[in-house]
Amino acid sequence: MSEAREPVTGIEAPVYLQYQFTAGRAPSRFLSALKQGRLTGQRCPGCSQVYIPPRGACPACGIATEEEVTLSNKATVQSFTIVYIPIPGNPIKPPYIVANLVPDGANISFIHLLSECVNEEVHIGQRVQAVWKPEAEWDYKMDNIIYYKPLDEPDVPVELIGKLGVDGREVQP
Amino acid sequence: MSPTEVLSEAFELGFTYTRSTGPVVGRFLTGLRDRRIEGVRASDGRVIVPPMEYDSDTAAALDDFVEVGQQGEIVSWCWVSEPRRAHPLQQPFAWAMIKLDGADVAMIHCVSAASESQLATGARVKVRWAEETRGHIKDIACFELAEVTQ
Ligand SMILES: [Zn+2]
Numbered sequence: 001m002s003e004a005r006e007p008v009t010g011i012e013a014p015v016y017l018q019y020q021f022t023a024g025r026a027p028s029r030f031l032s033a034l035k036q037g038r039l040t041g042q043r044c045p046g047c048s049q050v051y052i053p054p055r056g057a058c059p060a061c062g063i064a065t066e067e068e069v070t071l072s073n074k075a076t077v078q079s080f081t082i083v084y085i086p087i088p089g090n091p092i093k094p095p096y097i098v099a100n101l102v103p104d105g106a107n108i109s110f111i112h113l114l115s116e117c118v119n120e121e122v123h124i125g126q127r128v129q130a131v132w133k134p135e136a137e138w139d140y141k142m143d144n145i146i147y148y149k150p151l152d153e154p155d156v157p158v159e160l161i162g163k164l165g166v167d168g169r170e171v172q173p
Numbered sequence: 174m175s176p177t178e179v180l181s182e183a184f185e186l187g188f189t190y191t192r193s194t195g196p197v198v199g200r201f202l203t204g205l206r207d208r209r210i211e212g213v214r215a216s217d218g219r220v221i222v223p224p225m226e227y228d229s230d231t232a233a234a235l236d237d238f239v240e241v242g243q244q245g246e247i248v249s250w251c252w253v254s255e256p257r258r259a260h261p262l263q264q265p266f267a268w269a270m271i272k273l274d275g276a277d278v279a280m281i282h283c284v285s286a287a288s289e290s291q292l293a294t295g296a297r298v299k300v301r302w303a304e305e306t307r308g309h310i311k312d313i314a315c316f317e318l319a320e321v322t323q
Pocket of ligand 1: 044045046047048049058059060061062
């Protein structure tokens, strides 16, 4: 220990939380459908809202959701953020876009990546489509969908975001 | 899988923090890297280990560093019969408050001992240094019972 060394100015202090994640019945069905290349939600028998990912109950009505609904690969940008800050351990190189997306047929958004786009041109109401991994790589994971990419379709008016049917048309009450 | 099968898998969430030590704790850790233990003298004359940046009575910045001994005595302790993965030792050990020779307050560290019955308040312990020191509290691998010479 004779060689001169710089004084200590910092330490690594990582915290690792290890646990067993159990998905529960509704998310297990959701993940199993994902493994088969399908995006699914569950419809509330009370208010007809379709939730993705399904949690097995409607938070508004407090009742169980059983009916499974296959959703579209098309979605609408509800909100988004451009990430410029690198996060250690994240393989994605900034800048990249994380968006709240509502798939056609659902009434609630989930978070995924937007890519193959000009970041500065991404906007609320923009139409996007899921890009899936090759079928051989499908697993019980949301990242079977690598990201969403822009779709050449007219924007959805803000008041209709989250109100489209699985066919992409406004659901008539 | 059947529609009723519930998925489950091991999961790890990691927060890969780094921390700035500041000049006082940085000096303490630098000392550990050189296999020295340093405290700081407070305004009332007590030697505090690990050193504090500011005096607890006057709030004045402290910089009167004092090297303390590498032996001390157990002030209090608690036996860990089933170490967890994140614990510093993987055999049963004790967490202990240890007052090093020359220090006026105890500091917490672990004590390696063959069994709980070997430990006692007032027992003499000494530092076992890590094979490689790098400027971290784990440079003190643990404390172990000092040979009693009478
Ligand atoms: Zn409902």
